[in-house]
Every structure is written in C-alpha cells, then in structure tokens.
Amino acid sequence: MKNLALFTYKYRKLVLIFWVALVLFFGFFALKLPSILSGSGFEYDGTYQEVEDVLGSEFDIPASSMILFFEKDEVAAQDKFFDYIEETLGNVESVKHTEVFTSPLASPELMKDNRAYAILSFNGSDDGITDNIENIRAQLTNNDLFSAGLTGGPIIEEDMSKAAQDDLVRAELIGIPIAILVLLFAFRGVIAALIPLITGFVSVVVAMGILYFTGEKVDLSIFVLNTSPMIGLALGIDFALLFVNRFREELVGKTTAEANKKTVLTSGRAIIFSGFCVLLGLVAMLFIQVGVFQSVAIGGVAVVFTSVLAAITFLPALLSILGPNINKLTLFKTKEKGTSSWHRFAAFVMKRPIIMAVLTTALLIIGALPVSNMNLVIPEADALPTSYESRTNFEKFEKTFQDSGTTTVPIIARTNKVAAESDSLNKLEGLIKELETDPLVSSVDSIFSATNMSAEELNTSLKVPEIKSQLEPAFKQLTSDNLALLQVQLHADGSSTDAKDWVRDWENKNTNLDLKIGGIPKFQQEIFDEIYNKIWYSLAFILISTYIVLFIAFRSVLIPLKAILMNIISLSCTFGIVVWLFQGGHLGSSPADIALMIPIFAFSIVFGLSMDYEVFLISRIYEIYQETGDNDKATLEGLISTSKIITSAAAIMIVITGAFAFTGIVPVQQMGVTVALAILIDATLVRMVLVPSLMKLLGDMNWWSPLPKRKRKVMH
Template sequence: MFAWIGHFVYRHRRAVIVIWIVMLAVGAVFAPGIMSHLKAGGFAETDSEAATGSRILEEELGLSPSSLAIVFYSETLTVDEPRFEQQVNTALADITGIPQIREVITFFNSRNPRMVSADRHTTYASIGMNVDLDEARAIMPEFMSNLHYDNLEQVKMLVTGQPAVYYDIESISTSDLTKAEMYAFPLCLVVLVLAFGTLVAAGLPLVMGGVSLVITIGMLSLLSRVTDMSMYVMNIVSMLGIGIAIDYSLLIVNRFREEIAGNNVEESVINTTSTAGKAVFYSAITTVIGLLGLISFQFMMLRSLGIGGAIVVLVSLMAALTLLPAILAVLGPRINALTIFRGKRRVQSGFWHRLAIRVMKHPVVVLMIVVPFLLALGSPFLDVRFGGSGVTVLPKEAPSRQGFEILEDEFGEGETSPILIAVRTEKSILGTEEIGAIYDYASELSRLDGVVRVDSIVTLDSYLSREQYQGMYANPSLIDNPAIKSTLSRLTSDTTTLISVISNRPPVTQEASALVKEIRNLRPHEAINVYVTGLSAEIMDIVDKMYRDFPKVLIFVLVATYFALLFLFRSVILPLKAILMNVMSILASYGALVFIFQQGHFSNLLDFSPVGSIESSLPIIMFCVLFGLSMDYEVFLLTRIREHHLETGDNTASVALGLEKTGRIITSAALIMVLVAGSFGFTDILLVKAMGIGIAIAILVDSTVVRSLFVPATMRLLGKWNWWMPGSGSGLKGRSHGK
C-alpha cells in the first residue's frame, strides 16, 4: 500500500500540491474566526447530585446560572463614608441596562453586613446573570465597557467570578499561543539545520508544520459551529500540530535523502513512503488511539482535546504521506541545496552503535540501574493531590484572580464558594414537620468539623428554638420582620429551600471534598430530600466520574495499541515491551508534575505560584496524549531494527545498526517535540504550562533513557523471542542470533 502511495503521488505530484494549496487557502479563510466559537468550561455533568441540586436551585429559586463579583476596595476610605458609596454607585450605574444582567446586589442596596470586610475598607457587588457561562463570557467586553473605571478616584475595582475568569483565560491563551509559537519555530529551525545541514531540507518540515496547523484550525473553526469545542483545544492543536508535523516530515525527508543518494527520484519517493511512510503511519495510528480515549469521555473539554488532537495528527500524517513526497518528487536532488555544512556519517562505528553494543554487553546491570531510576522519577506521584481548574490556572497579575484572592483574604475562603444544599419536600416547605426536619439537619451541619456557619431559613436568629421556627412559619403572612420576610422570599419556593454551608476549607481542595462527603453521609429526616451542590461538590462529582471512566479508556488504549503494533512488528513480545516502556515514561512524567507543580520546585524559574495540587484532569489528558506520542520514537526505532533483522536475522547487530541509523534523526525529532512542548511551559495558563512541561519531560525520558538504554538491554535479553509470532516461526529460525 505504501509503495502504491509513493508511486501515485510521484505520478500526480503537481495535482497533489495544488489540492493542498486549495486546502490551505480554505483553512486560512476560516482559521482566524475560531476563538469566537470556542466554549468556556467543558466539565458539565448533568446526572450527578451536584448538577441535580444546581438545576433545582435555578428552576425553583431562580438562582442565577452564572454570576460575577465586583470587588471595591480603598486604602483610605471605608464603606461608611459617602464618597465610597458614591463611587461604587457611579461605577455600576450603566450595567443594569445590559439585558443579560438579572440583579445587582451591593452592601448599599441590601445593607447585608456580610458584604463588608472586617476593616470596612472592602466590599463587593454580586451580579446575577440570566444566561449560562458561555453567554456570560461572550458579553464580558460589553460588561467591562459599561463599568466606569474613570470615575474611580480613591476606590479601586476588580471584576471576578467564572465569566471573568474564562474571559481572562481566553485573552491570555491567545497571547500564550503567539508566545509559544514565537519560541518554537526558530528553535525547531536551528535543530533541523543541525540535523540536515541544508536550508532546503531543514525548511520543509517547518512548512509542513505550518500547513498542518492552518488546515486543522480551519477545520476546527467549521466544526465548532456545529458542536461545542473547548477553548483549550487551541493549545493542544498547536503543541501537537507543530511538533508532530515536523517530526513526521523529519523522518520522511531524512529517508528520502538516504534514498536519493543511490536511486532515481521515483524510486526514492517510493522507497521512502514504503519505509519511513509506513513507520509514520503506525506512529500516527498509536497517537490517534490515545486521543480517541479522550473522545470517549462525556466532558466537552476532554472530548474537544481528543477531537482536535486526532484531527491535527491525521492532517499531519496526510501531509507527510502525500504533500511532502510530492514536493520531494519535484525537488529531487535539490533537497540538499543551500548546504551550510556536510555531516560525516559512520554507520558501523558511530556513537549510537557503540552505545548499543556496550549496553547489550551488560543488559542486566543496565536494567538494574534504569528501572529504579524511572521508578524514582515517578515516586512523587504517590503523594498526588487533585484540585480544580478554577482561578488558580491564571497568573497572579490577572484581574479576575486578583479580585478573587482579595475576596478570599477579606471575607474568608469558604465565604466565596459555599457548599450549597437544595432541600426539597413532598408537602409545603414551611410545614411543621418539614421545618423541624430542616432545623435538625442544619444543626447537624453546624456541628461538622470545618463548618463556620450555616445560612438558612432556620438559622436566622440563634435565639430562636426549633419550636419557635415551626410556630413562626406556620403563619408566614404574620411575619412582620422585613429581614426575615426578604430571606424567606429569596430562599424558598413552595417545596424547595436553600441551605448554605460556609466552611474554613478552601474550595476545590481535597479538604473541601472531604467535607462534602461528610455532608452527603448525613441522613436527614424522611420529610426532606437534600442535594449537595456548589463548586466543591461539582468538581468532586466531575473528578469521580472521570476516574470511574478512566479504567475503561486505559484498557481500550492499551489493547488497541497492542494490536496495532502486533500488526506492524509481526511480534507478540515487542508490542508488550513497547507498552511497558511507554508506561514507565508516562509515570516518570507524572512524578515530575507532582514534584514541580504540586510541591512547587522550580516555580520561580517557570513563573507560577504552586497551589499544593495538580489539576484533576491533567493525568488523564497526559496519558491519552503521551501514550501514542512517546510511542512514536519506539516505533521509528523498532521499525528500523526489524528492517535490518529481516535482512540479516542477527538480533544484536540489528539493534546496534537500527540505533545507529536512527540515532541522530530520532534525537532531532525528540528534541523538536521537547522544544515545542517546552515552549508552552513558559506560557501563563497553569494547566497549559503543566501540560507542556509534562509532555516535554516524558518525551525527553523516552528518547534518552528508554531508547538508548532500556530498548537495547531488553532486546538483548529477549534475543530471538523479540521476533516470536505464533504460527510464523519468526525469530525461531534462520540466523536468529541472541548474542
């Protein structure tokens, strides 16, 4: 098949190039508009207890589906001074005219004492919106333009809340992509020039990377108009699009240069697609298999990354198998034009050959060193703590993060994100039995460790007893206290009420999740049904759902990859060994993530503030992306080893020769991927930074320790069994030297 592709592309090389130019032009038309169609969030869970509770509160009590908080603070004025109130009212004067704004609650129109900090220099406005998160994010430019910053003198203002956080993520992500690409392309060019020594050969992979990226973004722009796609898809597409497209092209160009030295152009193209093209194809298949694991999740964010990643890999593959051979067919020997320097090639005595021979002389010793080393790299993952992807993914200078941190500092961590409990009854919520049950339940909540306060219709006054609340609510029309009447109107419907639990535990942490579990373990009276929700409960339910589904994804990726490699290598053992080595590389990167981003090592160098946890979806994303990606270099190497083994039947010589033949080019390919992924390590969004660093570490470990030490050692120990395939006799006959 691959020889036929080479033959077809050579015969129709100009037509192939024209088709790709048209595709590039179409992609360039649609690519610029993609950001306006991408969505925020992406972890909605419709069937969980937290989702059910949120839905009840929205439908029954009219809680806003999204909200903002505007923080006002002053170093000189207190909220009690008229100038403070005047500046707040002036700043907010025009936002009520925005149709999506449902309500604006401030200390000055509610006189709620809990909206003022202890030193009385800080307050906030709660902005309820009647649209979901994505629509709220979309109107943020209009919202911000309606705030009167210019009229503020001694009072400062910051906007926070989920819509503001995602608005900042969007704007920072756009600049991050530009920054990463600005670093990646020049660094890749340097590596390619060092690898090839000629500007033409070095430039082609960069062209393929750019073409693949533009076409993929254009396709995703169209796709995002008919299905929801996460804003994070741009990061994974850029990272994989640049790195993989260049890597695949690097392999193709390198093999073509070898072939053109002794064959005509047509034979060189056909031989290149038959060998390097086949290796690239199976590398792409293993990468796509991993990304398909992400597509299987019900969460839009993970699904988007899987779809975007799979598309860019497949586009890069198609470019490597069709566009690049067509260009090579036109260039022919001119692929070596504009030579900067000529490298010396020594097949039988080069560095990689000598290293392989030395490793294979002492395989047991090498493995006794390498395996503990990899396990040590992964060991920090034993202490992993999962957290959410909230405001902490932003850099400290982001306005929404600054506003959120002021709220936490001045009003308490639990005050900004309370645990919410939707309480439902069969009969009237104000019935005597129901109020008694709610009172008992609220009392149990208040006794839990970590609970600071319980806000509800039965905790308005600590001097009122259970019986007094029952009596008061038996005739609600007789209540003359305006504060109680207002609270009753706001927190109840016929059969629903809201209980808010304020704790001293930071939201979206394991401590907060533990409190949510304690609350859910309480058994209230049968007269009431409770649904625990709020940010911490939502994140906990999402994480539980993700990790319930992860084992199924894990099995799918491992089994599918095994059979793909079984078909490629015609060996039962090599795919198992490749998967084992891949897992070791991924575990090492997991350990590095915990060491760096949870424990905070190198935080100054990488310019981030550690939060004591890693984002809960990161290990899943890393596994699905890395499993195929780090497999690339194993496939490239073992394909070349198998090629020599089929010619000679000598296992040891084939390993040494395969490592030598691919050593320089795989090192260059891996270095490119490390540089591309590492470039994202210097971006500002913490999730993207961690993903870039994690991928770079895994590729570095895989392309150095695993490829140069683990592979030769295990290949030597297994000997002829490397090539065993039931029914074929592979590896058990002929010159199958295990020495």
C-alpha cells in the same frame, strides 16, 4: 501503501493543489476558532449542574454572576467611597443584560477593610457574555483613591481564553525558530529543513479549521487552543522528519519515483502505525465525561488525523516534485569518513546490555519516587498570570470576605407537599437538626433561621393572614413550591477531601426528603469521582489497543509488552520530576499543586507520542531483521541508522512542547514541561539505551509469535 505511493507520485501536482485549497479554506475558519472556545472545560452533567439550574430558575440566584470588586485608599473618606460605588453601579446597570444582584450599599456585610463588592448578574445569551464584560469594563473609572475591577467565574474564564491565545503566540515565537535550527542541524540544508515545518503548519491549520466546525456543534475548552497546536506541530514535524530523512537516503542511486515508493512503503507505514498509537491514547480520554478531556481528545484526534494524512499524501507529493532538488542550498556537508559517534555509542550499549539496562532502570525508578506526593487540584484563578486583574481581585476578595477553611454548600430539599405546609416544615426541621449534629457543620441557614421560628411556630403563624403576609418574602426567597433551599456552612475548605466526602455521604444518606447538593465541594467531588472511576477504562483501552497495534505491526509477543512497560516506567519518572519541580518550587516560582488534568493528558498524549520513537526504531530493526534474520545485527544497524533522526525528532518535540513552559497559564506551563520531559527521557534513556539493551539480551525471543512469520522479501 504501494498504490498510495504510485498515486502520490503520478498525481503529485493535483495532490498539492488539493492541500493548498484545504489550507486556504480551513485556514479562514482556524482564525475564528478562539471565538467559539469557552471555559476551562471542567463541566460535568451531574448534580452540581442540576442544583445550579434550580437555583437560577426557582430561587433567582444567577448562574453567570460576576463580582465587581471595589477598593479605596486608606486616606480616602468613607462617604466618598459610598458615592464612588453608587456612581459606578449606576453606570454598570446601564449596560444591556446586566443587573446588580447584591450591593454593598444595601448589604453592609459586603464592605470591609477599605474593600467592597457587588454581585452582577448577566441575563443575556452565552454568546454575548464577552461583549457584556467589555461593556462593563468600559464603564469603570479608576483613580488614585478608588478602583473597581471585575472578577468571578465568567471573568476568569474569559481571561483564561485571552491568556491562552497570548500563550500560543508566545510559545510559537520561542519554539519555531529553535525548531528551524534543529532541522538545519539535522538535514544540513535549507530546503530539507523547511519541509517538516511546512508539513506541520499545514496539518495544524487544517485541523484547527475542522475544530471550528466541531466547536459549532459541541462545547470545546479553551485548552484546545494550546494542546492541539502543541500536539499537531510537534507530530507533523516529527513525521515529516522521519519521511524526509528516509527519502534522502533512498535518493542515493535511485530515481525520484523509486525513492518515493520505498519511503512510502517503509516510513509511510511506520507513520500510520505511530499515528494510530497516538490516536488511541487520545481516544481513551473520551471515557471520562468531563468537558476538558472530551475537548482535548477531540482536538487531538483532529490534529493526529491531519498530521498522518499530510505525511502520507502532501509530503510524498511535494518530495516527488522536488526530487534531488531537496538537497540544494546545503549549508555544510556531512563528513562520511570514519566511524560515526552514533555507531560508537550503539556498539558501547550493545556490548554492556546488562549494566546499561540496570543503570537506566535505577535512574528511572529514582526519578519516579516523588510521584507518591503528587497533589492534584482543579485550576482556579491562581492559574492565571498575576498581571490579570481578575486573579488579583479574586485573591483580595477571598482574603477579605471569605473565611479560610470554611465553605457554603447549598442543598435543595424536595418535599412531597408544598414546602410551606406543616408536614413539609416538620420534615425540614428534622433534617436541619440532623445536619446540625454533624461535626463538620457549623450552621444551617434556612427558612427557620430567616424567620427565627421553629416549625411549630411557623405552622401557627401561617394561619394568621397578617403574619403570613409578613413571612411571604422569606418563603419566596427560600422556598419554591415543594422545594426548600438550605445553605450549610462547613468547617472545611471547598476543595478538601473532608468536604468532598461530606457531600458524597450526605447525598447517599437515607432521609425523609430528596436532597440535591451543590456548591464547590460537590463540583470538586463529581469531577474527581468521574476521573477516578473512569480512568481505569481509559488505561485499559490504551494498554490493550496499543499492544494489539504493535503486535500487528511487528508480529511479536514481547516487543509490544516491552514497549508498554518501558513507557509506564518513563512516564512515572516524568511525573516524579514534575512533582519535584512544581510542588517543590524548583522552577524559580512559588510552589504549585499539579493541575488535575495534567497526568491524564500527559499519559494519554505522551504514551502515544513516545510510541513514535518505538515505532521508528523497531520498524528499522524489524526491516533489517526480515532481511538478515540476525537480531544483534538488526538491532545495532537499526540503532545506528535511527539514532540521529530520533534525537532530532525528540529535540524538535521538546522544543515545541517545552516552549509552553514559558507561558503564563500554570496548567499550560505544567503541560509543556511534562510532555517535554517525558519525550526527553523516552528518546534518550529509554529508546537509545534501555530498548537496545533489552533487544540484545532477549535475542531471537524478541520476534517470537504464535502467528506465522511474514516472508522475508526485499521491497522494490
């Protein structure tokens, strides 16, 4: 750290030029990042995806299918509606790489209650689907009597991407101006207030540029567009706030070079340990092999790396050039007379450690009570704002054409011989009879239901050439070599526990045939199982690695343990309040279940972010304790000197992340509220009350360690 301080001061202009070049280079590619992000990120390399591939390659059922939803006014004539549908489908088929897979004109069951739908398939490359969607939309003509609009998986994902970009701009327009006001209040000077914002901007731009090149190699979810700037901007500003505050303190009575050196040795060291804690939380998500967690982890690692690097190189170089000029353009001076409110608050807490610790713990436990009612779901169309037609059309489609409480599960049965042979047909019939005895199964569509024949009748009919030729279309549609397609109707919603248990049980059941199960229940089951099976590895990694890092930082057995336990309590309280707000509908909107990734994102991200304040506070206490050996004095003075800066840092973090609560995508709203709440609770109840109370109660035991103590020394 000493060499780093000397380097950033000696070559300050060169360091700044290097960072300007980085921003210009990566900034160009950062602007292109949205174009390579795709999907919600809920992709998993499992049986569901295997079935989807087989359905496309062997049974010509398109994976990238879109729903073209038609609607007419009640006064409009039915024959005119048919003409409108026919004309629209003709226009759509003229779009390159687009085919009408099913049409309401050929299948009357696709028309009901003044509504109809067609399934469109896309047979081009994935890169061209955005242009394809826009070209299709350009062919749609709506009027007072008839309307047509797109929905379905690819459309919803595309709209999610657009909404994510809009949300990012909206959140920045809300968060950044308020962050500037907080910085002005904290530093009381324009130049000092702008530096953290500049540092945050620099780190985010470079990180987003790096993510562009990463996204060229691996698939990244659209949620990266929200979570990465959220983390990076908040973290970059937080680090800079700590650094600039210490630099200004050290400038009093010291030269710029001395102030820079002391700041890098103290705040720079704290930033590295703090950033490492955040990094560990994000890396822990890599244990879960689901696209969205991999994407957010990769995006988070990029912004944490650039934030720390900017804080310990760009920032000291910039401050070395500014020197005392950092205090220019002061808006109003700080009154130094009398005892500050922070000193009075710290003294109040330290005099009543037992009462303050008990009251704070009780409040946190009460806040955590609703967490047991948390209901987790995978975000679907209802995650979009109601202004998007893909959401409204999908909701109308579900209401009109899909029975609530039922779902269709495709099963690919693999036989030892060709599916049309007698032995294979007999085994298939036996499997179907077994399926039909299951209480959750309402019906099974197969080659037998399509031909209205039993296995014995099919075996006989296939020996007659004339009848065999008549049966060939059904066999071509429902069999392929030694594969047979079964469509199983369940008396359960696709995302229900019953449906997920059913597909898991049947895939593990011993049958005469090899079964591969797909559909929404399988998709949901694989995602949930992957998370529930791997989350324990993630938690263990976070807790153990964080303990080791904090132990190395503070040479204490109890302080890391105390920090981890308090983080768990405060996060439990956060999740409880989030459940009350969203599931209870207490935010002025309709009740909404919690998006599956929110608790994992929040725990992985916030666990590290909240360690910022732990490291900021304990670093200062530890520094004073090394000089004095007096735990109570170190705790009091450390709390007094860091209270204002921690409060300001937390306020900025809350503003930047909380601004996403005003966005349109529900999971992004939940993410913003969760992180902002967690930081608020952590920076107030935990860091300002619970930590000093316990530090006071434990006394010198705080610093016990089996390792030899570091020598106390004053850094010059």
